[in-house]
Amino acid sequence: VTWLLDLDGVVWRGVKPIDGSASAIAMLQSAGQQIGFVTNNSTAVFDQMAKLAAMGIEAAPDDLVNGPDALATQLTSGWTVLCVSVNGIRGPLEAKGINVVMVDDVRGSTPPRVDAVAVAIRPENDMRALNLAIRAVLQCGRLFAPSADPLYPVDDGFDIGGGSLTHAVAYATGVEPVFTGKPFLPMTETVKARFDQIEYVVGDQTKSDGGLAKDLAVPFILVQSGVTAPNGRMDRADVPVAHEFPDLATAVKALL
């Protein structure tokens, strides 16, 4: 069977591993469980693999589904898409036949003519990037985002989440965003196509991770090692929490 694990707030916070997660994953693997990593993050799979490996976690690229994987399913081949994101968004979109324009490659304050805009978090998000996104959305009328998460857990607290950034662009333009990551259908379908016999979804956000579990009809394990702010967790009272634990290590000890 497969345990689906969120990355941010379950395996790590920013660059810091969460205590016990690597050994808990090793315990699951040696008990014969498959591990699937499901993240709304747009960091390239290759870089996520390197980060997992550096923490002593064994994983293959096919074990990970990320934000751009689900996003790509909603874009039309041949489109030009302005991406306010880390570079990892490129691979899955280009594989779909999308012409990717990264916001950092745009000179001046006028965006090129595009068919859609994709907004995700990147460390250097700034007003210029958001203003270019807004101008492009006003022109093309299409806004997509891999993550609807309000908050992004980092080493020393929280940063703004992809969902909050996207809502800023949506509010400014009046264009309804299409969210593609957890807990929305494109990610649910991408996960179903990739993983078999899912036993649990483990995550730190009721809204996104719990929503995915609900749509997959599997039990949701909420961990307290990531987002603990009310806005990150309490937005969906309709999502059942099967178990709540301080972290992944405790969950695995109790449930394996």
Ligand SMILES: [Mg+2]
């Ligand atoms: Mg998380």
